[in-house]
Amino acid sequence: DGGITQSPKYLFRKEGQNVTLSCEQNLNHDAMYWYRQDPGQGLRLIYYSQIVNDFQKGDIAEGYSVSREKKESFPLTVTSAQKNPTAFYLCASRRQGVDQETQYFGPGTRLLVL
Amino acid sequence: AQSVTQLGSHVSVSEGALVLLRCNYSSSVPPYLFWYVQYPNQGLQLLLKYTSAATLVKGINGFEAEFKKSETSFHLTKPSAHMSDAAEYFCAVSDGSGNTGKLIFGQGTTLQVKP
Numbered sequence: 001d002g003g004i005t006q007s008p009k010y011l012f013r014k015e016g017q018n019v020t021l022s023c024e025q026n027l028n029h030d031a032m033y034w035y036r037q038d039p040g041q042g043l044r045l046i047y048y049s050q051i052v053n054d055f056q057k058g059d060i061a062e063g064y065s066v067s068r069e070k071k072e073s074f075p076l077t078v079t080s081a082q083k084n085p086t087a088f089y090l091c092a093s094r095r096q097g098v099d100q101e102t103q104y105f106g107p108g109t110r111l112l113v114l
Numbered sequence: 115a116q117s118v119t120q121l122g123s124h125v126s127v128s129e130g131a132l133v134l135l136r137c138n139y140s141s142s143v144p145p146y147l148f149w150y151v152q153y154p155n156q157g158l159q160l161l162l163k164y165t166s167a168a169t170l171v172k173g174i175n176g177f178e179a180e181f182k183k184s185e186t187s188f189h190l191t192k193p194s195a196h197m198s199d200a201a202e203y204f205c206a207v208s209d210g211s212g213n214t215g216k217l218i219f220g221q222g223t224t225l226q227v228k229p
Binding site: 004006031033035040041042043044045048050056058088090092094096098099101102103104105106107108110 | 148156
């Protein structure tokens, strides 16, 4: 059963703590994306990776970091520099091709600050 | 820069009534356009997409959308609303296949369906 998994479903962060959100896909897609969702603001791009060992900043990368060591995995770290981390985080992977172009989304991780 | 505007953050319809969710985009190149649906505390599910083929696109759950280049619009419609259609809907534009594939999202429209 192919798809994208994200874990955990809920994550709690203490002040000054770094936390890592997991994203795994078995769709054999090269490109993966991290979005942040806040109420009333739609989705905003944090980081994206078009190929293993390469990634680029999105529109709101400050306070976040990523790695892409394997094609299947694209973890996101929310660092202590991110002062307002409470949000719903969504990971996606991309199927490419003129008529196939689509991003598929995981179920999301909700990050809350203690 | 590309942008997407969804007119109306909340839309309320009666069960059985027409659903119309509006989306306008700005893009300097022929865009790829998408509609996604999100149920509470879940990820996004693709409803339909326009990728330069037919301008009238049919999607899942009885939804369809028409790409109108002259109006830079991609409005989502469904002839008869069902209670299960209550959700948040997002319109998005992409820079197209072969490029970064980044999606620019509208702010979303919450659809309420009244019995």
